Amino acid sequence: MRAQVIDVDYISSKETNVVRLYCKNEAGESICLSVPGFEPYFYARNSNNVNPTTLKRKFYQIKKIEDVERYLPLGYQREPSKLLKITVQHPKQVPEIRDEVKELVGEVFETDILFKNRYLVDKNIKGMGWINLHPSIADYTGQDATDHKSKSNCKFNILGHAEPVNYLANASFKFLSLDIECLPPEDGMPEPSKDPVIIISLAFDPPFNGKKSIVLTAKSASLQSQPEQTEPLNTTEMLGNEVKMLNRFSNIVKEYDPDFIAGYNSNSFDFPYLIDRTAALEINLPLGRDDRGSVYYKNFGIITKVTITGRVAADALPLIKREFSLKQYPLEFTAKQLLNDEKLDMKPEEMRRIWLSANESIAKLVEYSRKDAQLALAFFLKLKLLDKYIALSRTSGMLLQDIIDSGQSQMIEMLLLRAFLLEKRVMPPKPELEEDAATDANDETDSKDDDGEEELKGGEVLPPKKGLLENIVILDYKSLYPTIMIAHNLCYTTQIMDNDPVIASIDQKDIIITPSGARFVSPSVKKGILPQILENLLSKRDEAKKAMKAASTDDEKRILDALQYALKILLNSFYGYSGYRRARIFSLEIANSVTGYGRENLLRTKDVILNEIKTIPYKDFVIPLSVAYGDTDSTFVMLLDFANLTIEDAEIIGKSITAKINERLPKPMELQYESFAKRAVFMAKKRYAIWVFEKSDEGWKDKIKVKGMETVRRDWCDLTSKTLSRCLEIVLKEGNMEKAKNLVTSTIDALRKFDYSDKSMLKDLFLTKKLSKRNYKSKQPHLIVAEKIFRRSGTRLHIGDRIPFVIISAKGKLFADKAEDPDYAVEHKLKLDTDYYVDKQILPPIKRLFDGIEIEIKDLKADKANRTLFEFHGDEIVVSEPILRPAKSSPNNEQKNLFSFGN
DNA sequence: CTTGGGACCTAA
DNA sequence: TGAGTTAGGTCCCAAG
Ligand SMILES: Nc1ccn([C@H]2C[C@H](O)[C@@H](COP(=O)(O)OP(=O)(O)OP(=O)(O)O)O2)c(=O)n1
Numbered sequence: 001m002r003a004q005v006i007d008v009d010y011i012s013s014k015e016t017n018v019v020r021l022y023c024k025n026e027a028g029e030s031i032c033l034s035v036p037g038f039e040p041y042f043y044a045r046n047s048n049n050v051n052p053t054t055l056k057r058k059f060y061q062i063k064k065i066e067d068v069e070r071y072l073p074l075g076y077q078r079e080p081s082k083l084l085k086i087t088v089q090h091p092k093q094v095p096e097i098r099d100e101v102k103e104l105v106g107e108v109f110e111t112d113i114l115f116k117n118r119y120l121v122d123k124n125i126k127g128m129g130w131i132n133l134h135p136s137i138a139d140y141t142g143q144d145a146t147d148h149k150s151k152s153n154c155k156f157n158i159l160g161h162a163e164p165v166n167y168l169a170n171a172s173f174k175f176l177s178l179d180i181e182c183l184p185p186e187d188g189m190p191e192p193s194k195d196p197v198i199i200i201s202l203a204f205d206p207p208f209n210g211k212k213s214i215v216l217t218a219k220s221a222s223l224q225s226q227p228e229q230t231e232p233l234n235t236t237e238m239l240g241n242e243v244k245m246l247n248r249f250s251n252i253v254k255e256y257d258p259d260f261i262a263g264y265n266s267n268s269f270d271f272p273y274l275i276d277r278t279a280a281l282e283i284n285l286p287l288g289r290d291d292r293g294s295v296y297y298k299n300f301g302i303i304t305k306v307t308i309t310g311r312v313a314a315d316a317l318p319l320i321k322r323e324f325s326l327k328q329y330p331l332e333f334t335a336k337q338l339l340n341d342e343k344l345d346m347k348p349e350e351m352r353r354i355w356l357s358a359n360e361s362i363a364k365l366v367e368y369s370r371k372d373a374q375l376a377l378a379f380f381l382k383l384k385l386l387d388k389y390i391a392l393s394r395t396s397g398m399l400l401q402d403i404i405d406s407g408q409s410q411m412i413e414m415l416l417l418r419a420f421l422l423e424k425r426v427m428p429p430k431p432e433l434e435e436d437a438a439t440d441a442n443d444e445t446d447s448k449d450d451d452g453e454e455e456l457k458g459g460e461v462l463p464p465k466k467g468l469l470e471n472i473v474i475l476d477y478k479s480l481y482p483t484i485m486i487a488h489n490l491c492y493t494t495q496i497m498d499n500d501p502v503i504a505s506i507d508q509k510d511i512i513i514t515p516s517g518a519r520f521v522s523p524s525v526k527k528g529i530l531p532q533i534l535e536n537l538l539s540k541r542d543e544a545k546k547a548m549k550a551a552s553t554d555d556e557k558r559i560l561d562a563l564q565y566a567l568k569i570l571l572n573s574f575y576g577y578s579g580y581r582r583a584r585i586f587s588l589e590i591a592n593s594v595t596g597y598g599r600e601n602l603l604r605t606k607d608v609i610l611n612e613i614k615t616i617p618y619k620d621f622v623i624p625l626s627v628a629y630g631d632t633d634s635t636f637v638m639l640l641d642f643a644n645l646t647i648e649d650a651e652i653i654g655k656s657i658t659a660k661i662n663e664r665l666p667k668p669m670e671l672q673y674e675s676f677a678k679r680a681v682f683m684a685k686k687r688y689a690i691w692v693f694e695k696s697d698e699g700w701k702d703k704i705k706v707k708g709m710e711t712v713r714r715d716w717c718d719l720t721s722k723t724l725s726r727c728l729e730i731v732l733k734e735g736n737m738e739k740a741k742n743l744v745t746s747t748i749d750a751l752r753k754f755d756y757s758d759k760s761m762l763k764d765l766f767l768t769k770k771l772s773k774r775n776y777k778s779k780q781p782h783l784i785v786a787e788k789i790f791r792r793s794g795t796r797l798h799i800g801d802r803i804p805f806v807i808i809s810a811k812g813k814l815f816a817d818k819a820e821d822p823d824y825a826v827e828h829k830l831k832l833d834t835d836y837y838v839d840k841q842i843l844p845p846i847k848r849l850f851d852g853i854e855i856e857i858k859d860l861k862a863d864k865a866n867r868t869l870f871e872f873h874g875d876e877i878v879v880s881e882p883i884l885r886p887a888k889s890s891p892n893n894e895q896k897n898l899f900s901f902g903n
Numbered sequence: 904c905t906t907g908g909g910a911c912c913t914a915a
Numbered sequence: 916t917g918a919g920t921t922a923g924g925t926c927c928c929a930a931g
Contacts, residue, residue, distance in 0.1 A: 112916080114916065117916095298916085300916080300917055300918090301917065301918080303917085303918095305916090305917095325913095402916090405917095406916085406917070406918085407917075407918060407919070408918090408919045409917080409918070409919060410916090410917085412919075430917095455921095456920070456921070457921075458915085458920070458921030458922055459914095459915060459920095459921070459922065460922090461914090461915085461922060461923075480915090481920095569919085570919090572915090572919075572920080573919040573920080574919080575919080575920070576919030576920035576921095577919050577920085578919090578920090579919080579920055579921090580918090580919050580920070582917085582918075582919095583919080591920075594920095595920085595921080631914065631915055631922085632914080632915045632921095632922085633915070634914095634915080683924090684923080684924060684925095685914090685922080685923055685924075686913070686914050686915080686922075686923055686924070687913090687914090687923090687924070707913080707914065707915095708912090708913055708914060708923085708924075710925095712912095712913075713911090713912060713913070713925095714911090714912070714913095715910095715911060715912065715925095715926085769910085769911070769912095770911075770912085772910080772911080773910095776909080776910075777908085777909060777910090777928085777929090778908095778909065778910085778927075778928045778929065779927085779928065779929095780909095780910075780927095780928095781927095814927085814928075815926090815927060815928085816927080816928080840926085844925090844926095
């Protein structure tokens with residue numbers, strides 16, 4: 001029988017360790033496979049020539065010591081080194097003895113690999129991958145030699161072992177989402193030690209006994225005026241008291257047996273609260289699939305990880321924060337923006353009143369809570385939030401829960417560890433770093449003398465040709481850094497270390513010297529492990545991209561786009577990891593070589609286009625080229641004298657440029673044609689807007705793409721984004737300065753007339769900033785607002801939250817002191833500082849845009865030089881004559897005159 | 904008043 | 916059991 005691995009844990013007794021694999025078979029049934037006998041181990045380099053027998057005698061934990069040959073982590077080596085492989089009985093014993101062994105014997109390796117991961121890597125089993133089950137006892141109840149009286153909550157319990165098997169499909173998974181309500185205290189936030197959980201709402205997919213949702217309540221009360229359509233799909237169970245409700249919840253989980261338990265902010269609120277509350281009540285709340293129903297949480301810095309053994313705790317909030325760039329993330333906003341659905345409204349005071357009242361119907365409260373659970377579930381079902389993570393899990397081999405909860409480094413380490421194992425190479429433990437060393441490597445003050453820059457230099461950014469430009473072909477290297485690493489065989493395993501005599505044994509022609517001066521052996525000597533991993537991941541990304549293009553619906557496209565993007569970031573993170581000071585293997589030489597090649601490549605690309613290709617003969621024309629901008633791996637090539645050519649022509653020309661460049665590049669580096677911009681405006685490095693045409697199923701689709709400018713920045717108000725965005729559209733598509741100018745003046749007029757009855761304008765005036773710490777060196781508006789809110793209501797805002805605020809009128813005060821909680825401002829009808837909004841929000845970005853364009857216009861039309869678009873006379877704005885006339889008829893001819901220029 | 908740096912957010 | 920990387924623009928505060 002085969003099954004898909006959802007989660008893994010282990011238990012150990014005196015005699016043995018049992019790894020437990022929680023799986024789902026093709027019929028969708030849950031299985032717990034108990035695998036006894038796997039033993040933890042690590043490696044040590046016997047620099048001190050300690051006698052292994054002595055060593056074994058010294059540590060009772062050591063079960064076995066073997067002499068093995070392994071390659072060391074960093075540097076090209078012709079031969080492996082002799083290491084000791086030290087096996088112990090229990091996983092906990094590795095950390096117990098590793099430091100002493102290191103002290104006594106020498107450097108140690110793989111001493112901090114979690115046991116479950118050790119098992120997965122050694123057996124080549126992957127998270128969300130499939131295994132063949134080989135049972136020795138089919139219905140394992142624990143009454144056997146292993147002495148574990150454990151019967152899990154899975155449908156089947158099997159003792160045996162597992163073998164990986166290739167199988168592409170996913171089992172059918174069960175989702176349960178939950179949302180809890182606590183009794184709000186009269187002031188402040190509920191606390192598990194005193195405030196009861198009053199409602200637990202659950203939503204199911206697929207339905208549970210025909211029910212899509214169940215709301216459990218901790219008291220019996222009237223449900224009068226409950227919506228009629230509620231039954232029978234959506235039910236309510238009155239459990240009478242809190243403990244009964246909690247028990248019922250646990251029983252439902254056991255009976256429904258979900259694979260994924262979802263929530264919204266559930267890692268930070270619902271689960272910790274439930275766990276602390278049950279502890280306070282001194283009752284159990286079994287939820288996990290293991291015999292004990294384990295569920296617990298642990299705080300890591302500012303984030304909380306929830307473990308529900310055998311299942312996956314999936315909190316939609318952090319996933320949404322990662323995937324969607326929004327100004328605010330409370331459920332009411334994300335539900336609206338991502339699901340086009342509405343969260344129901346209820347204030348804590350109202351909740352408290354309803355719950356405490358003797359005979360009032362609690363229907364509103366019940367439906368409020370039910371909706372939250374349904375929304376949490378909807379994120380997973382409609383947005384398919386987990387698909388990407390399931391794919392990443394299968395690719396990296398990490399368990400789904402760990403993928404969801406952790407960053408790039410975990411995946412990278414897992415992939416490296418697997419690849420290293422195959423080549424008999426060992427992995428160092430994570431380095432112990434001083435607190436501040438992580439961020440700043442440079443003392444600057446006294447370390448000027450020795451070994452040169454301890455720094456990692458990044459990508460090259462070309463200064464843009466400013467102003468309004470036309471006919472730009474956008475070229476972009478496909479996965480630049482990963483392809484550089486492959487092309488030049490950059491790897492821990494191919495790096496020739498300084499002063500390593502091994503260099504003498506290598507033919508000069510097989511030594512690659514990178515722009516930063518580091519040396520690597522060529523693939524003919526040894527093909528690097530990193531390049532192999534990267535090639536594999538690149539092909540996975542290509543697959544995802546291909547599937548994305550083939551996808552029939554926008555939703556499918558979005559999901560696959562998210563996957564290919566995630567793979568791209570994972571690919572790039574191998575470069576990042578090599579220059580990451582907390583990496584198991586840190587090699588600035590690799591990282592600097594990658595960026596060095598990258599910079600060289602960008603400059604060379606520009607140079608070849610400008611000085612070698614120069615022009616593209618096309619049809620009856622010869623089209624001169626110039627480079628308008630470039631950033632790290634992109635080149636914006638301007639086609640001069642492009643009159644009358646079409647977008648198709650541009651694509652052909654673009655592709656002929658990439659072909660010429662690609663001829664000269666080592667594989668698999670590849671410059672790709674990305675898109676064509678009819679017009680573009682470059683404000684500064686990393687700030688531009690382009691009017692691009694891209695192919696779609698229905699022909700050419702045009703859109704305005706904005707990078708870095710205020711329209712895409714979340715620390716500006718929506719009024720700014722909207723106004724600028726419309727100006728950009730008008731300027732780029734129509735070249736109509738008059739119209740853009742009128743838009744701005746009318747926007748400012750409307751702003752000056754603002755009053756609180758204008759709800760949509762009010763929303764457009766919200767600023768948001770992320771609260772990222774509590775000890776700022778200078779006054780910060782969002783912190784001031786967060787503190788005000790806490791003082792007034794006891795509502796605690798957390799680090800990581802985005803804080804919305806408005807700027808209110810207050811003469812002479814600092815900006816930060818004028819920031820106010822929007823709700824409070826509305827409630828007290830505080831006067832908004834319209835001057836601020838006009839002078840600091842609307843005008844500066846607009847002025848930058850118009851000034852930027854005008855410089856260009858000046859070049860074009862010397863006679864109309866020295867005109868500013870806006871001049872400031874106190875509050876009055878005087879707008880100069882239009883510089884470009886509206887393009888009314890036949891845009892092609894008109895615009896040719898308006899925009900074309902020589903260079 | 905000018906200037907440097909902190910903070911934020913984005914591009915790559 | 917944690918956390919890929921650097922480059923860059925713009926705002927505001929506070930030190931000078
Ligand atoms: N999160 C990121 C994004 C980019 N880069 C580096 C590595 C990339 O290779 C290079 C160029 O970035 P792109 O955004 O253009 O991405 P790629 O070239 O990797 O992929 P694509 O094929 O989408 O262009 O910048 C990075 O280190 N980390």
